[in-house]
Amino acid sequence: MSNKMVDITLHIDEETTHRDREGFRDVLFAMPGVMGASYHDEQPHLMIIEYDPDVIVPKEFIVTAEQHGLHTELIGM
Numbered sequence: 001m002s003n004k005m006v007d008i009t010l011h012i013d014e015e016t017t018h019r020d021r022e023g024f025r026d027v028l029f030a031m032p033g034v035m036g037a038s039y040h041d042e043q044p045h046l047m048i049i050e051y052d053p054d055v056i057v058p059k060e061f062i063v064t065a066e067q068h069g070l071h072t073e074l075i076g077m
Contacts, residue, residue, distance in 0.1 A: 005035055007050045008058050009075040012065070016044055024068060031064065032056060046075075 016024075021039050025047065028037040033055025039047045049061055058074050065072040 004052050004054055005050055006053055007036075007048055008061070010047045010049055010061055010065070011073045011075050012045050012047060013071040013073075014069075016070075021047070024065070024070065027064060027068060028061065031060065 012021075012024075018041055021041075021044065025037045025039065028034050028047075028049060031051075033052040034049060035052065036050035037047060051058075062072050062074065
């Protein structure tokens with residue numbers, strides 16, 4: 001397994017509740033290669049994801065969000 005770690009910011013278009021964000025964060029944590037996912041309630045549209053680029057590509061975060069009814073964009077690519 002690689003020891004690389006990079007992060008990217010995911011912008012969530014929809015208004016979400018704290019519970020929605022917690023649930024989506026848990027989904028991201030379950031993905032192979034994801035080492036962290038965090039957000040702040042003061043900035044509910046932004047989620048920072050830490051991941052291993054040798055295991056997963058950022059496009060997977062958008063696909064996963066869509067599968068959960070969210071529209072997102074990657075920031076910082």
